[in-house]
Structure formats: C-alpha cells, structure tokens
Amino acid sequence: AQTVTQSQPEMSVQEAETVTLSCTYDTSENNYYLFWYKQPPSRQMILVIRQEAYKQQNATENRFSVNFQKAAKSFSLKISDSQLGDTAMYFCAFMKPAGGKLIFGQGTELSVKP
C-alpha cells in the first residue's frame, strides 16, 4: 500500500523569504503522480503543483517549485518570496497512474510572518 509522510507538522517563514516543505512517500509503482495542495484557514483545497513521475524535470509554477527525487521517494515543495497569503495547511498527495484516489500526507501548517 502507498503511504505519504510529511514530517514537519508546523513551519514558519518571514515574508519574502524562501521555505521548503518536505514529503516522502512509499510505493512499488514506477509511474504515478504527485501533488501539493494548499488549504487556507476555513477555505477549500487548492491544487498548487503536480509532478508526473516519468518526467525528470522538476515542476515549477510561478513562486512554487518542487524537488522530485524518484530514487529517494522524496517530493519537497519550495516556496520563494513567501507572501502572507501563503499561510495555509499544505498537503502532499500521491496518485497511481490509473487515476482514482489521492493518498494524502498529514499536512504541514505554514505560517508566513510579516
């Protein structure tokens, strides 16, 4: 069975600085998808970034980028130039290639301080 682990329950960063959130996963699959979702306080889950395991190039979306290490089964999220609006719970998630369910980690609560 697949598992996703986020070992940092809470993190904080100063506005305009860079922060990295960690995620590791366990699977015997060779092809799969990885995601980072953001859940602001009392608001709905938003997709931040995705990575296809067959792609070696790390995904980037504006200030958000990932460091995907397939052999190490690691998938970290880097947020550059942090903004107050980045304050949220961040969830790492795994999906098999056939689609279907997302398997989520426990989440990292990120606070961006002015």
Added chain:
Amino acid sequence: DTGVSQDPRHKITKRGQNVTFRCDPISEHNRLYWYRQTLGQGPEFLTYFQNEAQLEKSRLLSDRFSAERPKGSFSTLEIQRTEQGDSAMYLCASSWGYEQYFGPGTRLTVT
C-alpha cells in the same frame, strides 16, 4: 465554470439521525470523489465514481454510509444512524484527467 459545489456547508445533527450531503461537480468532469477530513489531518478517501459507476470504496465506508451518482452528474453521500465519530469535514472533488478539484466541503457535527 462554477467549480465544485457542496450542500449544505454545515450540518448539525443528533446521534442516530440520518444525514445526506450533495455534491455538484464541474460540469464536464466524469469522475467524482468523496473524502473525509478530521481536524488537523489530511483527507481520507471514501469512494469514487466514473460517470455513474462506483469504482472503489474504502474500508472506511461502513455499511452506514452509501453514495450514489445516479445520472453521472451530481452525487449524494448518506450516513445512516450517525455516530459522534462521524463528525468531520466531508469533501467532494471532481476530475476529467488526473487533477482533482475540490469543493468547499460539508462540516458535519454529531451531538
């Protein structure tokens, strides 16, 4: 594109009552998912549909839970004989490919 909607947003019920939640997916999405999220945890998968077919159910989905998507459009999730442990946020998501888009959730409180 109005996004995924869920109704109601909040539900307070007494233990032993039945409740039903509705999810309306993004119109062109053929897959619809239900998750449950308790405070401070990541969402846990409950079940999903492709069109009207229910393709997978989690072991979390006890006999008291049932989900339907009768015409491949909206879906309902019913919980019978609610228990205090059912208190959670129930999230719905939909997709066409592999990116899932979430609704705002229904927060259930069982007293």
